[in-house]
Amino acid sequence: MKPLDNRRELLLLFRKYLNGEATPDEQRFVEAWYDSFDQVSENAADAAIPDEQLLEKRLEQQIRQKINERESPTLWQTLRRTLLSGKVAAAMLLLMLAGAWYYLSKPRKPQPEALPIALQDLSPGGDRAILTLSDGRQITLDSATTGLLARQGNTMVSKVADGLVSYKKEGSAPNQDYNTISALAGGKYSVVLSDGSRVWLNAESSITFPTAFAGNERSVKITGEVYFEVSKDRQRPFFVQVGEVQKIKVLGTRFNVNAYGDNGAVMTTLLEGSVQVNAQQAGIAAVTLRPGEQSSITRTGKVSVQENVNTEEIIAWKNGFFQFENAGIQTIMQQFGRWYDVDVSYEGKIPDQRFNGKIDRNVNASDALEILRFTGVNFRIERLPGKDKKGVIVVMSE
Known part of the structure; x- marks a missing residue:
């Protein structure tokens, strides 16, 4: 697992999950994270692993144990297959985005329903x-x-x-x-x-x-x-x-x-x-x-x-993916705008987070945007009948 920019916030979330205090959304977050990286080799010597990575390894083992305790094998396997086979799973890869974790330590503001999917969603290109x-x-x-x-x-x-x-x-x-x-x-x-x-x-x-x-x-x-x-x-x-x-x-x-x-x-x-x-x-x-x-x-x-x-x-687009390495939100939204055939506008200050991650381009806009909301950035999709583009993605910072 690659080092995270805000490891403390992520570890706090893990503790909430292990203590049974996580919300349903936070539980899904942790379980998707758990499923999105290669597990540390069981044969690796703990003494050779830096303290922070060792802590993450032990937490990962505890999370795996708790998942197994909380769900029967059949139910967990069914849930896992559902997550991995659905379009949302592709977007969930962005949970590894650097900076996504800081939102947990901030007071959460009530957020509007930013993506009325049934009416406003955008299909991929x-x-x-x-x-x-x-x-x-x-x-x-x-x-x-x-x-x-x-x-x-x-x-x-x-x-x-x-x-x-x-x-x-x-x-x-x-x-x-x-x-x-x-x-x-x-x-x-x-x-x-x-x-x-x-x-x-x-x-x-x-x-x-x-x-x-x-x-x-x-x-x-x-x-x-x-x-x-x-x-x-x-x-x-x-x-x-x-x-x-x-x-x-x-x-x-x-x-x-x-x-x-x-x-x-x-x-x-x-x-x-x-x-x-x-x-x-x-x-x-x-x-x-x-x-x-x-x-x-x-x-x-x-x-x-x-x-x-x-x-x-560089060639992720040719292979069917969005892929970002230390990218700003404007770089990401340029690619989204071209692929979903929309304009992009910003309400408030342009967010300054940097992102690393990969998303399948064959997902709806709401799936790709939803995962970015974990960073504290919110979005709204507006349809614009009669315009050259399908609509507008509005980026709303907290």
């Missing part, structure tokens, strides 16, 4: 995208049937599965057609390009590309956030153009580009291989990244490189 063909025609990919979608010159465009479009070149005739795939707000999508490279689009992102690559290079343009697995071809380097800010040169590699406007910079994170990042500003030298490094280029051309980044966190 999904495979939602628009394909724009070279002649301007548009195809709504999420409603299109599997099979051939269009012919673009000598290239066959097919929907091969939900969330995936494939381009297959036939013959060697040159092809100058360009297509664009745009993942909508609350959407994501993936495409296999004609050279076999695969691309994943996050919500509110797009890629423009030739239906078949010709000449001695492969070049695409993107907006938003896009993850690439580029097919190796040393004779034809792969280029990614990001607005007027940067151009990336690739031979064959896996990397993520985050170019959302609200970040203030374009961040390129390399997982495998090698990429050369070129700022589109005169006099700024290109940066070559190694695996585990992330470049950041601002709109004014300021370049920096961070080493040893958490690449799992």
Whole structure:
């Protein structure tokens, strides 16, 4: 178990649980926490464990014993299966968020019913995208049937599965057609390009590309956030153009580009291989990244490189998760806003807690938000009929 920021408050809650003084909500909190981490090895020598971790280990053993005493094995196993199989269980992973524990030592204010779920809840995003063909025609990919979608010159465009479009070149005739795939707000999508490279689009992102690559290079343009697995071809380097800010040169590699406007910079994170990042500003030298490094280029051309980044966190969206490492509430809500297709507003002071955790993106907004309320931050979902977005998530600090 990772060290907690406010261990004292968490230990007080454990004591309440063991003494039978915890409320039903607090009991569920402790039991979800107990189920969310790897237990300390039974063979580990207590003498080698720091005092605080030893205390946590002993408390964990007492909690396990109390659970077994309080519930029959059959009932507890049923409850455990219910928690772990339901959508709420995915959101409960955020109980490990740093700072979530401090609320227990503060006087609790009566809180309004912030999430009238039956009326206001928001479903998660999904495979939602628009394909724009070279002649301007548009195809709504999420409603299109599997099979051939269009012919673009000598290239066959097919929907091969939900969330995936494939381009297959036939013959060697040159092809100058360009297509664009745009993942909508609350959407994501993936495409296999004609050279076999695969691309994943996050919500509110797009890629423009030739239906078949010709000449001695492969070049695409993107907006938003896009993850690439580029097919190796040393004779034809792969280029990614990001607005007027940067151009990336690739031979064959896996990397993520985050170019959302609200970040203030374009961040390129390399997982495998090698990429050369070129700022589109005169006099700024290109940066070559190694695996585990992330470049950041601002709109004014300021370049920096961070080493040893958490690449799992960076591409969590592609793997179906929200994942945060020492993230502020605004960073979290930016991701929620794009995925649930809502605006975000704040009432009162913006909370300053920092969070670490992971949530399955296939949960309703209420499930993802509910767990954050343990930090003392409250939320309200408001539907806005007739607006561009589904509604608003209002962040209300205590």
